[in-house]
Amino acid sequence: MAAPLLETRGLRVKYGNVEALHGIDLAVHAGEIVTLLGANGAGKSTTLRAISGLLRPSGGEIYFDGRPADGTPAHERVRLGIAQAPEGRRIFGTLTVQENLDLGAFTRTDRDGIAASQAWIHRLFPVLEARRAQLAGTLSGGEQQMLAIGRALMAKPRVLLLDEPSLGLAPLLVKSIFRTLRTINEEAGVTVVLVEQNARAALKLAHRAYVMEVGRIVLEGPAAELASDPKVQAAYLGGKARG
Amino acid sequence: MPNRTMTRGLGIAYAIAAAAVAAAPLALNAYWIDVLNSVGLYVLLALSLNLILGDAGLFNMGHAAFYAVGAYTSAILNTRLEIPILWTLPASALVAALFAALVARPVVHLRGDYLLVVTIGLGEIVRIALVNDVFGLTGGANGLFGISRPTIFGHRLTSRKPQEFLYLIWAFVAVTVFLFHRLEQSRFxxxxxxxxxxxxxxxxxxxxxxxxxxxxxxxxxxxAGMTGTLYAAKMTIISPESFGSWESVVIFLMVILGGAGSIPGVMLGAALVVILPELFRGFASARLLVFGLVMMVMMVFRPQGLLPYRLLRFKESDLRRAEDAP
Incomplete structure (x- = not known):
């Protein structure tokens, strides 16, 4: 297999004196959907924030496209091709849907390319087109999540980092958003790193998965394999009876 | 971007305001003309703080420091090197900007309330430095005097005709409002x-x-630095007491009261904060008390400011369009 598109080696992050990540080794290949699973506090979001540059690691390395990305500030990583839809969506409630999407393309200057990205995002999430002039704060939770994903896609990323896109959403909406994620991956070849608590949905979508526990990776493998692993079933899929 | 561009209504409001200011010398006595001059200077200060506080959301409670740096730069260049006062505008802008970049660099990442405390300190440091006659240039507590009057096309402005300064100051306001509206829509x-x-x-x-x-x-x-130049040109005497922390608080208040981030709002805020205490002169010694009460009531009932940048609200048309969406 070719060299991974995104790789972390021995990634460590500290909050004050407390180490939250004790050396994370991740390898994500171009075109993959990879999911990070784990309980609250396992360090999934921390890993994602270190990759996007919003947190400064205390040790280890991050490589993107074969080059070290550790010294690159967060806003420059967007230019490299790493975009994220952060936890809690963080959309701009007092700006319109359109203005939120415009922010996503802040690093780009190719007008035609931006217009094409926007047309594609409107096709993926038609409701964003219908509500383009509306203030984003008046959207429903699901629509806000779509906007957060759309905003990240406006940067035309090679890797899309998603932090808990299913949080607080109705099961039907989760299904619809995950279906769209697959489309994004298959149509545009966007590599996806997905942090999720909804392990069942995430394993169904992803090609490979990592399971994290208190700042370490304890298990990794193809998603289908992990889904049938009795340990994973017991811990994350609600026991054998329902797995 | 519907609410952000200059709408026709706003354009008409500006035209009326411009006409009113232009015609003011016909209707007002010298005292009120001078009040209008004061309004103009504070509009400029409030608009300049609005970039920092309103647009970027950085709590700067030391804005008078930049005002002072500009005023003193012009006064020093004018009194020592005899450079015509209006020619010092670019210099005061540059010195104030460099000073701001230098002092803001280590603190600019601080969150709201922490930055507020640091900038209060900055304002005081600058004032005290001026009182202590830094580099032997600022004249200590007495300040600098003998700043020459501005000359425009060979015509010398004098304090006996405050309407001449009115036109100078408000022309600068007009240019500023135009540029800042453009800036608002830019990538920046x-x-x-x-x-x-x-x-x-x-x-x-x-x-x-x-x-x-x-x-x-x-x-x-x-x-703010260029506004300092205009102030120095108008007063011909400047001293540290004109740039104290109260000035910073007043400018901050104008921005918050008018509506942070909103250019017309901030201008209205500046006008009210200058004019209201004048109108309350009838209350004699209680006028600041009345003024303070007005401010408190205002903050309780309209915390977003008089003319806010944007209100979060539903529009019926949005709902209908969204329901029709697939």
Missing amino acids: GRALNYLREDPIAAEGSGVNTARYRLLAFALGAAW
């Missing part, structure tokens, strides 16, 4: 709005937040 303006609303999301979307914060500080300071 958008970046400031994003980072005010959510710096983490902005940084995560590719906005270099540190750089834009610093630029906002530098540009706001440059404009």
Whole structure:
């Protein structure tokens, strides 16, 4: 297999004196959907924030496209091709849907390319087109999540980092958003790193998965394999009876 | 972007205001003309702080420091090197901007209330430095005097005709309002709005937040510095007491009262804060008390300011369109 598109080696992050990540080794290949699973506090979001540059690691390395990305500030990583839809969506409630999407393309200057990205995002999430002039704060939770994903896609990323896109959403909406994620991956070849608590949905979508526990990776493998692993079933899929 | 561009209504409001200011010398006595001059200067200060506080969301309670740096730069250049006062405008803008960039660089990442405390300190340091006659240039507590009157096309403005300063100051206001509206719609303006609303999301979307914060500080300071030049030209005497922390508080108040981030709002805020205490002169010694009460009532019932940048609200048409969506 070719060299991974995104790789972390021995990634460590500290909050004050407390180490939250004790050396994370991740390898994500171009075109993959990879999911990070784990309980609250396992360090999934921390890993994602270190990759996007919003947190400064205390040790280890991050490589993107074969080059070290550790010294690159967060806003420059967007230019490299790493975009994220952060936890809690963080959309701009007092700006319109359109203005939120415009922010996503802040690093780009190719007008035609931006217009094409926007047309594609409107096709993926038609409701964003219908509500383009509306203030984003008046959207429903699901629509806000779509906007957060759309905003990240406006940067035309090679890797899309998603932090808990299913949080607080109705099961039907989760299904619809995950279906769209697959489309994004298959149509545009966007590599996806997905942090999720909804392990069942995430394993169904992803090609490979990592399971994290208190700042370490304890298990990794193809998603289908992990889904049938009795340990994973017991811990994350609600026991054998329902797995 | 519906609410952000200059609407026709706003254009008409500006035209009426401009006509009113232009015609003011026909209707008002010299005292009120001077009040209008004061309004103009505070409009400029409030608009310059609005870039930092309103657009970028950085709590700067030391804005008078940049005003002082500009005024003193012009006064020193004029009294020592005899450079005509209006020619010192670019110099005072540049010195104030560099000073702001220098002092803001280490603190600009601080969150709201912490930055507020630091900038209060900055304002005091500058004032005390001026009182202590730094570099032997600022004349200590007495300040600098003998600043020459501005000359425009060979015509010398004098204090006996305050309407001449009225036109000078308000012409500068007009240029500023035009430029700042343009700025608001530029990439720079958008970046400031994003980072005010959510710096983490902005940084995560590719906005270099540190750089834009610093630029906002530098540009706001440059404009405050040029306002300092106009002030020095008008007064011919400047002293540290004109640039105390009360000035910073008043300018801050104008921005918050009028509606942070909104150019017409901030202008209205400046006008009210200058004019209301004048109208309350009938209350004699209680006028500041009345003024304070008005401010408190205002903050309780309309915390977003008189003319806010934007209100969060539903529009019926949005709902209908969204329901029709697939």
